[in-house]
Amino acid sequence: MSDRARFVVIGGGAIGCGVAFQLAEAGITDVLVLEKEPALCAVTSAQAAGLVGQVRSSLERTRLAMWSVETFSRLEQESEVKPGWRQTGSLRIAQTPERVREFHQLIDVAHRAGLDVALLDREAARRMWPGLDFGPARAILWCPTDGYLQPADLAASYRHEASRRGVRFRTNMRVTGFRKEQGRITGVETEDGVIACEYAVNAAGAHGYHLARLAGLELPVVPVRHHYVVTTPTDWLRPEMPVLRLPDATLYARAEMRALLLGGWEPQALSLDPRSFDPADPLPPIEEDWPVLAHFMEQFRPFAGSLADQPVRRVFTGWPTFTPDGRFVIGESSRVPGFVCAVGCNAHGVSGSAGIGRHLVESLFEKAPSAYVRSLSPDRFARGFDWNEAERAARGVLETYYAIGH
Numbered sequence: 431m432s433d434r435a436r437f438v439v440i441g442g443g444a445i446g447c448g449v450a451f452q453l454a455e456a457g458i459t460d461v462l463v464l465e466k467e468p469a470l471c472a473v474t475s476a477q478a479a480g481l482v483g484q485v486r487s488s489l490e491r492t493r494l495a496m497w498s499v500e501t502f503s504r505l506e507q508e509s510e511v512k513p514g515w516r517q518t519g520s521l522r523i524a525q526t527p528e529r530v531r532e533f534h535q536l537i538d539v540a541h542r543a544g545l546d547v548a549l550l551d552r553e554a555a556r557r558m559w560p561g562l563d564f565g566p567a568r569a570i571l572w573c574p575t576d577g578y579l580q581p582a583d584l585a586a587s588y589r590h591e592a593s594r595r596g597v598r599f600r601t602n603m604r605v606t607g608f609r610k611e612q613g614r615i616t617g618v619e620t621e622d623g624v625i626a627c628e629y630a631v632n633a634a635g636a637h638g639y640h641l642a643r644l645a646g647l648e649l650p651v652v653p654v655r656h657h658y659v660v661t662t663p664t665d666w667l668r669p670e671m672p673v674l675r676l677p678d679a680t681l682y683a684r685a686e687m688r689a690l691l692l693g694g695w696e697p698q699a700l701s702l703d704p705r706s707f708d709p710a711d712p713l714p715p716i717e718e719d720w721p722v723l724a725h726f727m728e729q730f731r732p733f734a735g736s737l738a739d740q741p742v743r744r745v746f747t748g749w750p751t752f753t754p755d756g757r758f759v760i761g762e763s764s765r766v767p768g769f770v771c772a773v774g775c776n777a778h779g780v781s782g783s784a785g786i787g788r789h790l791v792e793s794l795f796e797k798a799p800s801a802y803v804r805s806l807s808p809d810r811f812a813r814g815f816d817w818n819e820a821e822r823a824a825r826g827v828l829e830t831y832y833a834i835g836h
Contacts, residue, residue, distance in 0.1 A: 433462070433623065433624075433625045433626070434625065434626040434627070435460055435461060435462035435598070435625060435626075435627050436458065436460035436461065436627065436628045436629065437450075437453060437458065437460065437461040437462070437627065437628070437629045437631060438461075438462050438463075438464060438618045438625055438627040438629070438630050438631065439453075439462070439463045439464070439631040440464050440605050440618065440630060440631060440632060440633060440634050440641060441463075441464075441465065441631075441632070441633035441634040441635055441637075441638075442463055442464070442465025442467070442469075442470040442471065442472075442585070442599065442601065443471055443472075443473065443474060443475035443476075443581075443585065443633065443635055443779065444471065444475040444478070444581055444584055444585055444588075444779050444780040444783040445633045445635070445775060445779050445783050445786060445787075446463055446465070446633035446634075447463065447470060447471070447584075447585045447588035447589055447592070447783070448588055448783030448784055448786060448787040449631055449772050449786070449787040449790055450463050450588065450589075450592045450597045450599075450787075451588040451591055451592045451597075451784075451787060452784065452787030452788050452791050453597070453787070453790075454591070454592045454595035454596070455595075456791045456795070458791075459595050459596035459597060460596070461592070461596075461597040461598070462597075462599075462600065462625065462627075463589075463592075463597065463598070463599045463600070464600055464603040464605060464618070464620065465599070465600070465601045465602075465603065466601075466602070466603060466604040467601060467602070468601055468602055469601060470585045470586070470599070470601065471581055471582045471584075471586075473635060473636070473713065473748075474635045474636055474713075474748050474749055474751075474779065475582075475585065475635070475779060475780055476581060476582060476748075477656075477746050477747060477748030478581045478748070478750075478779065479578070479658055479682070479684070479691060479693055479746070480578045480579050480580055480581055480584075480780055480781075481520075481578050481673055481682055481684065481781060482495070482498065482499060482502065482515075482576060482577055482578055482579065482780075482781040483520055483573070483576050483673070483675065483781065484499060484540075484545055484573060484575065484576055485520075485522060485536050485539075485540055485545070485547060485571065485573050485576075486536075486539065487535070487536065487539065487835055487836065488539065489542055489543055490800070490802040492539055492540060492543040493543050493785075494782055494785030494786070494788075494789065495785060496543060496544075496785075497784055497785040498781060498782055498783065498784040498785045499517075499575055499577075500784075501784035502515040502577075502579060502584070502784065503515060503517065505587045505588075505591065509590060509591055510590060511583075511586050511587045511589075511590035511591075512583065512587060513579050513580075513583050513584040513586075513587040513588075514579045514580040514583035514584065515577060515579045515584075516577045516579065516669060516670070517574075517575060517576070517577040518576070518577045518578065518669075518670055518671060518672045518673060518684075519558075519572060519573060519574040519575070519576055519577065519673070520572070520573050520576035520577070520672050520673040520674070520675060521550070521555055521558065521559070521570055521571070521572055521672050521673070521675070522570070522571040522572075522573075522677065523564070523567045523569075523570055523674070523675065523676045523677075523678075523733070524567065524568045524569040524570070524571070524677075524678065525566055525568060525676070525678040525679070526568065526678050527568065528834055529568070529677060529678055529834065530568050530569045532834045532835070533549070533569050533571050536571065537549075537571070540573075545573065546573070546574055547571060547572065548571075548572050549569060549571060549572070550570045550571075550572045551570070552564040552565070552567055552570065554570075554572075555567070555570045555572075558671060558672050559671055559672070559674070560666065561664075561666045561667070561734075561735075561737060562733045562734060562735075562737075563732070563733055563734075564733065565732075566732050566733065572672075576672070577673065578673055578684055579780070581780045584780065584783070588783075603620050603621070604620060604621050604710065605618055605619065605620055605641065605644070606619045606620060606621060606644075607619035607644050608630060608644055608645050608769070609624060609626075610766075613766065613767065614766075614767040614768045615627065615628075615630050615645065615766060615767065615768030615769050616768070627768075628768060629762070629768050629769075629770050629794075630645070630768060630769055630770065631770045631771075631772055631790070632645075632769065632770065632773055633772045633773065634773065635749075635750075635751060635773065635775075635779070636651075636653040636702075636704070636749040636750075636751055637704075637709055637713075638651040638751055638759075638771075638773030638774065639651045639652075639704035639705075640704060640708075640709030641709070642769075642771070642808075643709075644709070645766050645769045646765070646766055647763060647765065647769065648811070648814070649759060649773070649774070649808060649811055650753060650754050650774075650811060650815055650817070650820035650821075650824065651751045651753065651759065651773050651774045652701050652702070652703075652704065652751060652752050652754075652820065652821050652824035652825070653701065653704060653713065653749035653750070653751050653752075654699050654700070654701045654702075654749070654750065654751070654752045654824060654825055654827075654828045655699060655700040655701070655716055655719075655747065655748075655749065656693070656695075656747070656748055656749075656750050656777065656828065657693065657716065657718070657719070657722075657723070657745060657746060657747040657748070658691060658692060658693025658694075658726075658745075658746050659691070659692055659693070659723055659727075659742045659743075659744070659746075660686050660689050660690070660691050660742070660743050660744045660745075660746070661689050661690040661691075661692070661737075661740040661741060661743055662689060662740060662741045662742075663687065663688035663689045664688060664689070664690070664737065664740055665688070667685045667687075667688045667690060668685055668688070669685050669686075669688075670685075671684070671685045672684075675832070676729075676730070676733070677832035677833075677834075678832075679694070679729040679730065680694045680695045680696075680697070680729070680831070680832050681693070681694040681726060681729055681730055682694065683730065689740075689743065690734075690737060690740060692727065692730060693726065694725075694726040694729065695828055695829065695830075695831040695832055696722050696725075696828075696829070698829070699825040699826075699829050700719075700825075701752075701821050701824060701825045702749060703817065703821060713749050714749075716749070718745045718747070723742070723745065727739075750775065750776070750777045750779060751773060751774050751775060751776075752774065752776050752777070752824035752825070752827045752828055753774040753776060753824060753827070754815070754819070754820045754823035754824050754827075755823070756827040756836075757774075757776070757805065757806055758774055758775055758776065758778075758782075758786060758789075758806050759771045759772075759773050759774040759806060759807075759808050760772055760786060760789050760790050760793055760803065760806040760807070761790065761794070761803070761804075761806060761808060761809075762793065762794060762807075762808075763807075763808045763809060764807075764809050764812075765809070765812060770790065770794065771808045772786055772787070772790050776827055777828070777831065789803050789806065793806070793807070
């Protein structure tokens with residue numbers, strides 16, 4: 431064996447780096463992070479819009495998001511390498527009576543979690559986004575501690591803080607298999623040799639399925655297309671403006687410096703069967719779907735007016751992974767001891783990275799992990815599943831991302 435680490439984390443995106451940081455925070459510093467690309471945060475995380483929202487329909491998800499925000503704020507204040515965290519707050523817009531009722535339920539969950547939220551009137555929202563028309567809004571939910579960040583900056587901050595505590599990182603390192611003894615993971619095979627380990631952490635994003643297969647597991651981790659646009663700059667947009675969420679229009683938006691970043695959740699999603707491409711290959715390219723992107727702009731027009739006609743400067747596309755039940759896959763497999771998952775992030779990879787890392791530590795080292803953390807175990811798929819149904823259901827998670835009760 432050419433090297434050794436207690437934990438080998440495979441994948442250098444937001445999740446892999448966040449897991450390494452959380453392990454180090456917990457005092458576990460014999461950690462090696464492997465990334466097959468030349469740089470960290472080079473694939474799916476690099477395409478993320480970076481929105482961080484804490485308002486969720488469940489207490490557990492709200493608390494996970496709050497932990498991430500607490501971590502981002504601490505890193506922004508204390509780390510020499512900043513995560514680029516902008517705590518701008520967020521505005522969530524209701525356009526239907528059903529959505530207004532949901533807002534009151536979300537407020538109840540937020541208050542039970544200790545999250546500060548409030549309903550604002552149209553004039554207060556207009557002062558925050560003076561170029562928008564809030565006339566169609568039936569209710570506006572304000573969360574002052576939400577915000578956004580740049581994924582590459584976050585990964586760099588995680589790396590700096592983890593490295594400072596002793597964690598090692600290696601790029602250009604592709605994993606080819608695993609060593610086992612009596613069914614337990616004992617090493618990670620790479621193109622450059624074998625790394626002995628006690629735990630191997632699957633944080634491989636859209637290649638999460640392939641890594642699990644190498645370990646002998648079948649996991650329904652499905653890449654589903656997501657994309658958003660960034661327009662040319664306009665004179666009144668400012669980076670300190672709150673993030674916008676328009677769930678009835680299935681849209682989100684924020685300022686990207688002086689430009690508009692706008693994305694959404696399309697009603698007929700496009701997914702990949704991960705069995706259809708090789709783990710050594712790059713992810714299949716995504717063609718820009720202009721009808722879908724134009725639909726996003728038209729959905730935004732009742733609020734945006736002429737801003738909806740702002741020329742598009744760039745389109746960002748990626749393959750975030752989704753699971754059939756819309757829950758993360760976190761924890762150690764009982765079928766392959768030593769193989770630990772941190773995949774299937776359902777478009778919460780960047781925003782939830784700190785909380786996901788914390789849940790992984792809880793699942794491994796706390797005597798009595800919470801019922802919620804236990805529910806995220808990869809063992810829930812041990813009885814098998816139908817791939818066609820799993821892929822359809824995973825697409826449905828994206829398609830209903832802003833559905834009431836999601």
